[in-house]
Amino acid sequence: MDGAEFPYSVGPEDNPISFHMNVQDQIEMYKDNERRQNAPPVLPFELEQMNQLLSDTFVSLAELRNMLSKAKANENIADGAVNQINDKIDKINELILDIPCDLAKIAI
Numbered sequence: 001m002d003g004a005e006f007p008y009s010v011g012p013e014d015n016p017i018s019f020h021m022n023v024q025d026q027i028e029m030y031k032d033n034e035r036r037q038n039a040p041p042v043l044p045f046e047l048e049q050m051n052q053l054l055s056d057t058f059v060s061l062a063e064l065r066n067m068l069s070k071a072k073a074n075e076n077i078a079d080g081a082v083n084q085i086n087d088k089i090d091k092i093n094e095l096i097l098d099i100p101c102d103l104a105k106i107a108i
Helices: 023-036 045-071 079-105
Strands: none
Touching: 045 079
């Protein structure tokens, strides 16, 4: 039954499976993998609220910018004044976008 006419026959393996790692080696490997993994930063509750406040401020400034662009259509409002305000809003929003990265540095 060991011949080619019986392809599903089994017999003793000439080269038994060679396990290169024992249990202790596997435990060390998993602990090493665990050491390299980093959990996402967890912000204290007060700082998490700051992120929400910053995002609300960003949205409010974007709405203000839209209101100014609609007001710009009025011929009594000077374009230069609206453009100056829009530039300031853009600068503030750039700073607001940078603050969460700074907050992440003080995460625990």
